[in-house]
Amino acid sequence: MLIAGNWKMNKTRPEAVALAEEIVSGYGPVAGVDVAICPPAPCLDAVGAVVGNSGIKVGAQNVHAAEAGAYTGEVSAGMLRSVGCRYVIVGHSERRQYFGESDADVNAKARRTIEYGMVPIVCVGEHLEQRESGKAEDVVRAQVLGALDGITVGDPTGLVIAYEPVWAIGTGVTASPGQAQEMHAFIRQLLIGSLGDVGSGIDILYGGSMKPNNASELLSQGDVNGGLIGGASLDAASFAAIIAAAVDLA
Numbered sequence: 001m002l003i004a005g006n007w008k009m010n011k012t013r014p015e016a017v018a019l020a021e022e023i024v025s026g027y028g029p030v031a032g033v034d035v036a037i038c039p040p041a042p043c044l045d046a047v048g049a050v051v052g053n054s055g056i057k058v059g060a061q062n063v064h065a066a067e068a069g070a071y072t073g074e075v076s077a078g079m080l081r082s083v084g085c086r087y088v089i090v091g092h093s094e095r096r097q098y099f100g101e102s103d104a105d106v107n108a109k110a111r112r113t114i115e116y117g118m119v120p121i122v123c124v125g126e127h128l129e130q131r132e133s134g135k136a137e138d139v140v141r142a143q144v145l146g147a148l149d150g151i152t153v154g155d156p157t158g159l160v161i162a163y164e165p166v167w168a169i170g171t172g173v174t175a176s177p178g179q180a181q182e183m184h185a186f187i188r189q190l191l192i193g194s195l196g197d198v199g200s201g202i203d204i205l206y207g208g209s210m211k212p213n214n215a216s217e218l219l220s221q222g223d224v225n226g227g228l229i230g231g232a233s234l235d236a237a238s239f240a241a242i243i244a245a246a247v248d249l250a
């Protein structure tokens with residue numbers, strides 16, 4: 001189980017440090033539940049210093065696929081590794097939608113992340129009209145297989161998938177536990193088909209308006225192995241309550 005907070009483009013460096021301090025002060029590691037926070041890039045090292053050896057891991061929200069070079073404004077996997085990142089979110093729907101990221105881009109980013117010893121959190125999920133027209137599984141299949149093309153994972157902890165239906169992100173509308181489980185089970189089969197047995201142990205997170213009041217029901221589904229939390233991860237008490245829901249189920 002993994003509970004990861006995606007802070008998106010929120011928090012200056014002092015604000016990020018304050019939020020991280022609040023999260024760390026209420027946190028105690030529990031076997032079976034990993035916790036990560038993903039602040040904006042300029043805050044990664046400062047947040048890393050705050051989490052220290054608390055057990056909470058730090059992740060980035062994006063990475064460039066190239067090793068290094070003339071890519072003004074971009075951040076490489078080596079740079080993220082050097083500031084202590086354990087995870088990198090790749091292919092978030094906001095990056096696909098606003099920055100035109102393709103499945104091939106997501107694949108290249110995931111490969112580079114793995115090459116640098118970090119764990120990609122690969123995001124997939126359909127838009128509302130795709131769900132309403134019965135295409136959700138087709139969309140998610142293409143995203144998962146596109147992201148994993150040519151990737152091999154020796155250990156299930158080396159890769160995380162996040163199913164984030166776009167219609168549930170920041171809307172206050174979550175997928176029902178049944179809808180989430182159905183898609184997660186579908187993704188599980190894709191992972192096993194693509195990666196073999198290791199696919200049965202890969203964490204598949206749910207993301208999209210996960211809050212303290214719905215976390216327990218979502219996390220209790222068999223193939224929902226954690227959450228990728230946006231809005232509720234910006235409030236230490238809400239984030240702690242979601243972690244507590246995961247701990248209760250662990």
Ligand code: 13P
Pocket residue numbers: 006092164168169170171172207208209210228229230231232
């Ligand atoms: P919300 O929890 O704010 O819906 O965001 C989900 C998300 O996009 C996490 O990556």
